[in-house]
Amino acid sequence: MLQIDCPWCGPRDETEFSYGGEAHIVRPSDPDATSDEAWADYLFMRTNPRGRHAEQWCHAHGCRRWFNVVRDTVSYRIEAVYRIGGQGPGGSHDPA
């Protein structure tokens, strides 16, 4: 089991959290003016990397806040945890 460091509550067991997929996906600001291809890309296409992955987690059984995690998909090692709106390693962040 992973131990995840909630940016509010501190380290807790993985069972307290729920997974929310890849982080930093930007919703097209004007869906009506967005091509079907770009919309499908926003909805369905994910990077699915082997290695370092920025992803969203929610402390579902704790403070119920969403936050970002950078996790290695091979070793499962968690490299960084940062709040929504916060700055991740390498400058990754949520859309403004």
Next chain:
Amino acid sequence: MSESPRRESPLAGVGSQPVVGDAATVRLAERPFRGQLNLRGDVASPTFVDAVTGVLGGPLPVQPNTVADHGEVRIFWLGPDEWLIITPEGAGSDLKTVLQKALEGIHFALSDVSSGQTTLVVSGPDAGSLLSKSCTLDLHPRAFAPGQCAQTLLAGSTVLLSRLDRAHGPEFELVVRRSFADYLWRCLADGAEEYQPA
């Protein structure tokens, strides 16, 4: 033909008798019918903070996983913009009215959740050991002291756990969902059997 509505603890029948007697090192009890209000608002807004502090007689706990006691009212940190206010029985709806009035015109949310949750009390020298059977948090007083609280999993259910400062030994309060109260009570009672005097 109509009967007047009657409130009933979710542990009616199960929880009316303490499962483990006074001589045991773990005791279970319920504190039913307390007023419970869920408050949300922005602590960066001085008008919100001032209004709430004025009504409650003291500040909201802003440190994660801490509790503030103001008179008979206990306030639990639930999130950076969310708190649970627990009042003695019968005082919840009055406090809600006063808070609502004080917060008029300010961005906030206030919900009465009294009937959706109840409180289980686990006390006695072995209270921590009993809870540790089904909770992975470190409950040693060094790591989890009076004044701290935690929303976590106990036997697979979400609970709001806190330790009370009692001279007579450890005492934990568990605020639990109404629909999980019966299950959790039975789990705890089962786990407490080994602490019962022979």
